[in-house]
Amino acid sequence: MQNNCIYLDNNATTKIDPQVVEAMMPYLTDYYANPSSMHTFGGQLGKAVKKAREQVAALLGAEESEIVFTSCGTEGDNAAIHAALLAQPEKRHIITSQVEHPAVLNVCKQLESKGYQVTYLSVNAKGQIDLSELEASLTGNTALVTVMYANNETGTIFPIEEIGAMVKEYGALFHVDAVQAVGKVPLNMKTSTIDMLTISGHKIHAPKGIGALYVRRGVRFRPLLVGGHQERGRRGGTENVPGIIALGKAAELELLHLEEVTQRLTKLRDRLEQSLLSKIPDCEVNGDAKNRLPNTTNIGFKYIEGEAILLSLNKYGICASSGSACTSGSLEPSHVLRAMGLPYTTLHGSIRFSLSRYTTEAEIDQVIAVMPEIVDRLRALSPFKNDNADWLQQQSMVSSH
Amino acid sequence: MWDYTDKVLELFYDPKNQGAIEETGEAGVKVATGEVGSIACGDALRLHLKVEEATDKILDARFQTFGCTSAIASSSALTEMVKGLTLDEALGVTNKEIADYLGGLPEAKMHCSVMGQEALEAAIYNYRGIPLEAHDDEEGVLICSCFGITDAKIKKAVAQNNLFSAEQVTNYVKAGGGCGSCLTKIDDIIREVKQEAANKNLHSYKAKAKAEIPSSEQKRPLTTVQKIALIQKVLDEEVRPVLIADGGDVELYDVEGDKIQVILKGACGSCSSSTATLKIAIEARLRDRISKEIIVEAV
Numbered sequence: 001m002q003n004n005c006i007y008l009d010n011n012a013t014t015k016i017d018p019q020v021v022e023a024m025m026p027y028l029t030d031y032y033a034n035p036s037s038m039h040t041f042g043g044q045l046g047k048a049v050k051k052a053r054e055q056v057a058a059l060l061g062a063e064e065s066e067i068v069f070t071s072c073g074t075e076g077d078n079a080a081i082h083a084a085l086l087a088q089p090e091k092r093h094i095i096t097s098q099v100e101h102p103a104v105l106n107v108c109k110q111l112e113s114k115g116y117q118v119t120y121l122s123v124n125a126k127g128q129i130d131l132s133e134l135e136a137s138l139t140g141n142t143a144l145v146t147v148m149y150a151n152n153e154t155g156t157i158f159p160i161e162e163i164g165a166m167v168k169e170y171g172a173l174f175h176v177d178a179v180q181a182v183g184k185v186p187l188n189m190k191t192s193t194i195d196m197l198t199i200s201g202h203k204i205h206a207p208k209g210i211g212a213l214y215v216r217r218g219v220r221f222r223p224l225l226v227g228g229h230q231e232r233g234r235r236g237g238t239e240n241v242p243g244i245i246a247l248g249k250a251a252e253l254e255l256l257h258l259e260e261v262t263q264r265l266t267k268l269r270d271r272l273e274q275s276l277l278s279k280i281p282d283c284e285v286n287g288d289a290k291n292r293l294p295n296t297t298n299i300g301f302k303y304i305e306g307e308a309i310l311l312s313l314n315k316y317g318i319c320a321s322s323g324s325a326c327t328s329g330s331l332e333p334s335h336v337l338r339a340m341g342l343p344y345t346t347l348h349g350s351i352r353f354s355l356s357r358y359t360t361e362a363e364i365d366q367v368i369a370v371m372p373e374i375v376d377r378l379r380a381l382s383p384f385k386n387d388n389a390d391w392l393q394q395q396s397m398v399s400s401h
Numbered sequence: 402m403w404d405y406t407d408k409v410l411e412l413f414y415d416p417k418n419q420g421a422i423e424e425t426g427e428a429g430v431k432v433a434t435g436e437v438g439s440i441a442c443g444d445a446l447r448l449h450l451k452v453e454e455a456t457d458k459i460l461d462a463r464f465q466t467f468g469c470t471s472a473i474a475s476s477s478a479l480t481e482m483v484k485g486l487t488l489d490e491a492l493g494v495t496n497k498e499i500a501d502y503l504g505g506l507p508e509a510k511m512h513c514s515v516m517g518q519e520a521l522e523a524a525i526y527n528y529r530g531i532p533l534e535a536h537d538d539e540e541g542v543l544i545c546s547c548f549g550i551t552d553a554k555i556k557k558a559v560a561q562n563n564l565f566s567a568e569q570v571t572n573y574v575k576a577g578g579g580c581g582s583c584l585t586k587i588d589d590i591i592r593e594v595k596q597e598a599a600n601k602n603l604h605s606y607k608a609k610a611k612a613e614i615p616s617s618e619q620k621r622p623l624t625t626v627q628k629i630a631l632i633q634k635v636l637d638e639e640v641r642p643v644l645i646a647d648g649g650d651v652e653l654y655d656v657e658g659d660k661i662q663v664i665l666k667g668a669c670g671s672c673s674s675s676t677a678t679l680k681i682a683i684e685a686r687l688r689d690r691i692s693k694e695i696i697v698e699a700v
Contacts (some may be wrong), residue, residue: 308468326444
């Protein structure tokens with residue numbers, strides 16, 4: 001298996017930090033007891049889990065008792081939406097955005113079929129929602145507003161506290177999927193309007209299979225997984241102790257690195273982006289350049305297709321991702337970029353580079369070195385050279401549904 | 402990541418025949434182009450053919466492709482395949498042959514090979530001055546409005562590639578891959594094509610039977626052993642090949658006088674038209690060959 005690649009796909013998943021591996025290892029081998037057990041062996045694990053909970057709480061600026069461990073980001077999102085609706089059975093309206101992760105979008109679609117009314121807020125060309133559209137959508141019947149902190153594809157950050165202030169005016173609950181934002185932007189639940197917040201371990205250098213949901217004290221919560229009294233009755237199922245220890249350690253490291261990493265990644269990302277834009281004609285940044293995650297850039301290379309770019313990058317051992325249809329397994333390009341109303345010329349040729357604290361200057365240099373040649377080669381193959389081709393105009397109506 | 406063959410990767414990283422063919426005014430030679438797809442759909446191909454007018458022979462073929470790895474490889478493969486063919490020969494190239502040339506394509510990428518075949522057809526029709534639109538609309542009812550796919554195109558893909566599910570149709574021609582509202586219509590089209598194929602097969606077997614095998618009236622009564630052997634022979638030679646081609650099969654289970662019990666297998670076992678298969682494909686055939694009294698049952 002290949003693992004010496006230049007990994008710029010950190011919004012998909014991240015490398016587990018060796019310190020995290022070290023911290024969790026004993027819990028895969030020696031410390032296997034059930035943390036709920038009455039014996040000392042189990043009790044020790046209970047304490048370790050509590051410490052991990054404190055570490056996660058510290059990263060979010062929350063109380064230890066407000067953290068519920070989950071198996072992944074998707075579970076966190078599902079649990080939060082489920083809980084919000086159960087807590088306010090009389091309210092039948094949900095507000096979300098068109099650019100959410102499927103873990104939220106598809107739950108909302110399912111709820112529509114169960115009789116809930118769902119408003120999907122539109123976004124502008126930068127991927128930003130319109131606060132006045134939000135305000136117009138909020139009613140006394142709105143149970144929940146669920147939006148992402150930052151978008152996984154473009155890195156665009158929503159004005160979370162402004163949204164939250166409006167949500168509170170209408171007495172609705174406010175859930176935020178912060179899977180991409182955590183560790184990249186400072187979070188402080190103590191001063192926030194957020195009621196529930198989802199995070200996932202594997203996006204912050206912990207392993208896959210562990211996540212957490214912040215639930216503000218006082219928010220009525222009903223579990224999605226009904227079972228034992230684990231997680232104070234908010235999530236049944238024996239604790240994934242190694243995962244929890246890992247998430248705790250990862251959270252501690254994120255907090256430790258947050259400031260320095262944010263600065264360094266912003267610089268690296270900007271250099272990558274500006275170099276590519278200056279060396280390659282006909283490409284543009286997708287997303288909100290001002291309000292954006294420090295580690296993400298999404299660039300649309302016109303007239304060529306994303307999967308072909310990825311395979312070309314792959315030849316140089318560079319890992320990135322694309323919103324093109326051909327990479328998704330479906331026939332439609334990214335719902336996020338489509339919601340932004342981007343022209344098809346950019347849509348299919350969009351590439352996301354997402355950095356992490358392991359990304360080096362030399363790696364970025366390598367991408368800058370090979371990218372112009374890759375784009376040149378594919379453009380030489382392409383029948384499209386500019387936006388004026390009558391061929392383009394004719395067929396632009398296709399799949400505009 | 403897609404599981405591409407080495408041939409696909411080879412033709413993607415180092416494609417043959419890329420570029421355009423310019424009309425040079427050379428005597429006796431004409432350049433034809435065919436365009437399919439669009440930037441909205443995520444893939445498009447412009448195929449250029451240089452044709453010798455006297456012989457209809459393709460002297461050179463080049464491509465320009467906007468698309469993914471397999472779209473580029475399929476285009477390059479197509480140009481390699483058609484060089485040296487006459488236009489009539491080239492019209493016989495199927496998308497399956499393009500995929501085979503590449504050592505196969507991932508199922509979800511079969512539409513790339515279909516695009517190649519369509520561009521070829523478009524280029525040849527252009528060369529011959531036949532308007533492609535008219536051809537497309539022959540029986541063209543729009544089925545998939547997301548990707549602009551007609552029933553004619555779906556039928557062709559189903560017949561040529563022996564498809565049996567709407568999901569496969571999506572992989573081959575994209576229909577149904579957008580909002581998904583036409584998937585049931587696609588199911589109906591598949592059933593229709595299969596039924597037509599079954600009827601056609603039956604007619605051709607009947608014709609063949611008259612020519613080759615003496616029909617049942619002329620035969621002496623069979624012994625039980627002869628009868629079983631003959632039933633098995635008819636099943637093996639005439640029935641099973643058709644069913645196997647459709648992903649099914651049949652096995653002779655028991656013979657009791659004129660009552661023949663068979664086991665329908667594979668796709669036949671779960672197929673909604675299994676009763677039709679039993680009656681049309683099997684019972685009618687055995688009645689024709691062996692005895693009018695035969696009744697076939699599935700067990």
